[in-house]
Amino acid sequence: MPQLTYDGVTYRAAPGESVLDALLRQGVPIANSCRAGACQSCLLRANSGQVPAAAQVGLKSTLSEQGYFLACLCHPTEDLQLEEAGGLEVAASLAALERLTPTVLRARVRTHQPLHYRAGQYITLRRPDGLARSYSLASLPDDHTLELHIRRTPQGQMSGWLFDEAHENDAVTVRGPAGDCFYTAGHPDQPLLLAGTGTGLAPLAGICKDALRQGHRGPIHLFHGALRPEGLYLQDELHTLARENSNLQYIPAVMEGGEAAGLETGKLDTVIAHRHPKLSGWRGFVCGDPTVVQLLRKKFFLAGMASREIFADAFLQAPAPQTTR
Numbered sequence: 001m002p003q004l005t006y007d008g009v010t011y012r013a014a015p016g017e018s019v020l021d022a023l024l025r026q027g028v029p030i031a032n033s034c035r036a037g038a039c040q041s042c043l044l045r046a047n048s049g050q051v052p053a054a055a056q057v058g059l060k061s062t063l064s065e066q067g068y069f070l071a072c073l074c075h076p077t078e079d080l081q082l083e084e085a086g087g088l089e090v091a092a093s094l095a096a097l098e099r100l101t102p103t104v105l106r107a108r109v110r111t112h113q114p115l116h117y118r119a120g121q122y123i124t125l126r127r128p129d130g131l132a133r134s135y136s137l138a139s140l141p142d143d144h145t146l147e148l149h150i151r152r153t154p155q156g157q158m159s160g161w162l163f164d165e166a167h168e169n170d171a172v173t174v175r176g177p178a179g180d181c182f183y184t185a186g187h188p189d190q191p192l193l194l195a196g197t198g199t200g201l202a203p204l205a206g207i208c209k210d211a212l213r214q215g216h217r218g219p220i221h222l223f224h225g226a227l228r229p230e231g232l233y234l235q236d237e238l239h240t241l242a243r244e245n246s247n248l249q250y251i252p253a254v255m256e257g258g259e260a261a262g263l264e265t266g267k268l269d270t271v272i273a274h275r276h277p278k279l280s281g282w283r284g285f286v287c288g289d290p291t292v293v294q295l296l297r298k299k300f301f302l303a304g305m306a307s308r309e310i311f312a313d314a315f316l317q318a319p320a321p322q323t324t325r
């Protein structure tokens with residue numbers, strides 16, 4: 001059985017057990033969340049020993065070449081000497097916390113040194129006690145602070161803290177950025193379709209602003225879905241942005257109660273399909289709830305969008321039965 005040495009102590013991994021599960025089982029408090037390789041909260045570094053390639057999927061080559069890997073995806077085949085990924089973190093503080101709705105908080109985070117990122121990528125936000133979660137970037141790189149949109153998860157550790165206990169100037173750290181869900185120049189006339197529900201709007205709003213800033217000329221259609229009108233947010237800002245940019249259309253849609261508010265009503269994929277039955281030649285961005293992301297990816301592809309043109313970030317959360325830190 002492979003041995004894992006962490007912080008000077010050696011632990012054994014049971015057959016088939018991931019590094020994350022082995023360390024958590026033996027009481028080592030490794031930060032983690034989705035446990036599916038999406039959030040990168042459990043990034044560790046192997047100083048000695050080779051980690052399987054599957055544990056480095058999705059990491060930048062600059063990280064994988066230095067031995068960084070995702071503990072949740074790592075089923076070790078040999079002994080590993082491990083260390084935290086703390087060296088990759090940037091000191092930061094909460095610059096502003098603003099409730100946009102009862103369940104959505106806009107957090108502005110000030111990093112103490114510049115963070116090079118693209119709007120729509122995500123960062124890992126870490127509390128001083130080690131709790132770490134991923135959040136997508138709604139801000140542009142030139143902005144003074146990082147802008148995050150946090151949905152309140154019932155009994156959620158990080159979102160609960162940010163909503164109820166955190167204060168401006170509280171210290172946090174930021175790691176990243178990660179993810180390939182961002183605008184790339186080079187096809188300024190290509191039609192863009194951005195769609196998501198809930199705080200999936202954060203990366204979409206960032207990508208939208210970035211595309212406009214980079215002079216995108218083609219149509220940009222931004223769909224934001226919610227169950228009811230009160231689940232929508234940033235409507236005024238986005239309507240203003242659309243008024244200022246004739247190639248931008250912002251379409252908020254709800255499942256129920258939309259008629260009175262003058263909103264599109266129906267399932268988001270149906271609303272989109274009604275307006276855009278054919279998507280060949282388009283580029284798509286879908287973010288937020290994993291089920292919605294999966295459905296929209298499929299619908300976009302079936303409507304003719306090439307799979308290489310579909311960029312997605314599913315906001316995978318911690319699995320329900322497990323205790324996380």
Ligand SMILES: Cc1cc2nc3c(=O)[nH]c(=O)nc-3n(C[C@H](O)[C@H](O)[C@H](O)COP(=O)(O)OP(=O)(O)OC[C@H]3O[C@@H](n4cnc5c(N)ncnc54)[C@H](O)[C@@H]3O)c2cc1C
Nearest residue numbers: 039134135136150151156157158159199315316318319320
């Ligand atoms: C790439 C990526 C980007 C992300 N970007 C964002 C973002 O921009 N904004 C954002 O708000 N989130 C985002 N997330 C999700 C975020 O990382 C956290 O998972 C989320 O904020 C919940 O963390 P928490 O600590 O509050 O809840 P946790 O303490 O992790 O969860 C508490 C418990 O609630 C359960 N739970 C999860 N969903 C529900 C639900 N709907 N109802 C009841 N229980 C539930 C969980 O399974 C868990 O057991 C992103 C995730 C990923 C992977």
